[in-house]
Amino acid sequence: MGHPIFDLTGRRALITGSSQGIGFALAQGLAAAGARVVLNGRDRAKLDAAAALIPGAETLAFDATNHAEVRAAVDGFEASSGPIDILVNNAGMQHRAPLEDFPPEAFERLLQTNIATVFHVGQAVARHMIARGRGKIINIASVQTALARPSIAPYTATKGAVGNLTKGMATDWARHGLQCNAIAPGYFDTPLNAALVADPTFSAWLEKRTPAGRWGRVEELQGACIFLSSDASSFVNGHILYVDGGITASL
Numbered sequence: 001m002g003h004p005i006f007d008l009t010g011r012r013a014l015i016t017g018s019s020q021g022i023g024f025a026l027a028q029g030l031a032a033a034g035a036r037v038v039l040n041g042r043d044r045a046k047l048d049a050a051a052a053l054i055p056g057a058e059t060l061a062f063d064a065t066n067h068a069e070v071r072a073a074v075d076g077f078e079a080s081s082g083p084i085d086i087l088v089n090n091a092g093m094q095h096r097a098p099l100e101d102f103p104p105e106a107f108e109r110l111l112q113t114n115i116a117t118v119f120h121v122g123q124a125v126a127r128h129m130i131a132r133g134r135g136k137i138i139n140i141a142s143v144q145t146a147l148a149r150p151s152i153a154p155y156t157a158t159k160g161a162v163g164n165l166t167k168g169m170a171t172d173w174a175r176h177g178l179q180c181n182a183i184a185p186g187y188f189d190t191p192l193n194a195a196l197v198a199d200p201t202f203s204a205w206l207e208k209r210t211p212a213g214r215w216g217r218v219e220e221l222q223g224a225c226i227f228l229s230s231d232a233s234s235f236v237n238g239h240i241l242y243v244d245g246g247i248t249a250s251l
Contacts (some may be wrong), residue, residue: 002033003232005230005231005232006033006226006227006230006231006232007033007034007230008030008033008034008035008086008226008229008230009034009035010034011034011035011036011085011086011229012035012036012037012038012081012082012083012084012085012086013027013030013035013036013037013038013084013085013086013087013088013229014037014038014040014060014074014077014084014086014087014088014121014125015027015030015037015038015039015040015088015090016040016041016064016087016088016089016090016091016117016121017040017041017064017090017091017092018037018039018040018041018050018088018090019039019041019043019046019047019049019050020046020050020191021190021191021192021218022090022140022185022188022190022218022221023039023088023090023091023140024039024050024218025218025219025221025222026088026090026221026222026225027039027050027054027057028053028054028219028222029219029221029222029223029225029226030086030088030222030225030226030229031054031055031056031057032222033226033229033230035085035086035229036056036057036058037054037056037057037058038057038058038059038060038077038084039051039054039057039058039059039060040059040060040061040062040064040091041061041091042061042062042063043061044059044061047059047061058081060073060077061073064091064113064117064120064121065112065113065116065117065120066120067120070117070120070121070124071120071124073124074121074124074125074128075124075128078128083128083132084125084128084129084135085129085134085135085136086135086136086137086138086229087121087122087125087126087135087136087137087138088138088139088140088225088229089117089118089121089122089137089138089139089140089162090140091113091114091117091121092113092114092140092192093109093110093113093114093192094110094152094155094192095109095110095152095154095155096151096152097151098150098151099151099153099154102153102154106154107154110154110155110157110158111154111158114155114158114159114161114162115158115161115162115165118139118162118165119165122137122139122165122169122180125137126169126173126178129173129176129177129178130173130176130177130178132177133176133177134177134178135177135178135179136178136179136180136228136229136233137169137173137178137179137180137181138180138181138182138183138225138228138229139162139165139166139169139180139181139182139183140162140182140183140185141159141162141163141166141182141183141184141185141240142155142159142162142184142185143184143185143186143187143242143244143247143248144156144159144160145159145160145162145163145182145184145240146160146163146184146242146248147247147248159184162182163182163184163240166180166181166182166238166240167238169238170237170238171238174237174238179228179233179234179236179237180237180238181228181233181236181237181238181239181240181241182239182240182241183221183224183225183228183240183241183243184240184241184242184243184244184248185216185221185243185244186210186216186242186243186244186245186247186248187206187210187215187216187244187245187247188215188216188217188218188220188221189215189216189217189218190218197215203215209247210244210245210246210247211245211246211247211249211250212245212246213245214245216243216244216245220243221243224241224243228241
């Protein structure tokens, strides 16, 4: 039996972009801690397949980049199914190209997917949380919130914005009883990083560069998410928790 301060029984968590990768792993972790999870994405078939793997999981399909669609989906779910107590803003994408050749349409897609979604879904859910006087918002940032690498400058810009929007959410909403924090993963073996994982040169560089000497496993993000979703973090606000094997701590 775990410490009751981490128990999420009776709470519902909405995780955006959760049909695979980090989002799905976080949903599994929250469910194991007692939460009822709501998976989100645009592809209903993928969502249903993912939900079938988590007992009791619900689905809520919407495009997180569309403000009106987000608002309608969240308000409708709250009215029909009950409160969303925990929000994990995980939807994200990557695009690699030299900055001088970076396609403007790819830059716009990154802005919409990586930062606008945090605003749209965060605002829609927070309005209900504020009325109740409690809630947990966890935004998925990155080591690129603090660091840059060649060929991903726009991604780095969006993740820097996620870090500062998290601080802004805490600054506006802590007085209403909300805790708004971010998890900044290092390099994890996920579908988004499949090309890097398969590149022996990059993997060798990463293992040397990371004090822990390896890629992260997505399950290793679950503890941080449970902590930030639970009563254990009741006075933690505007914090960016790096889960990165030490990569941001060392040169």
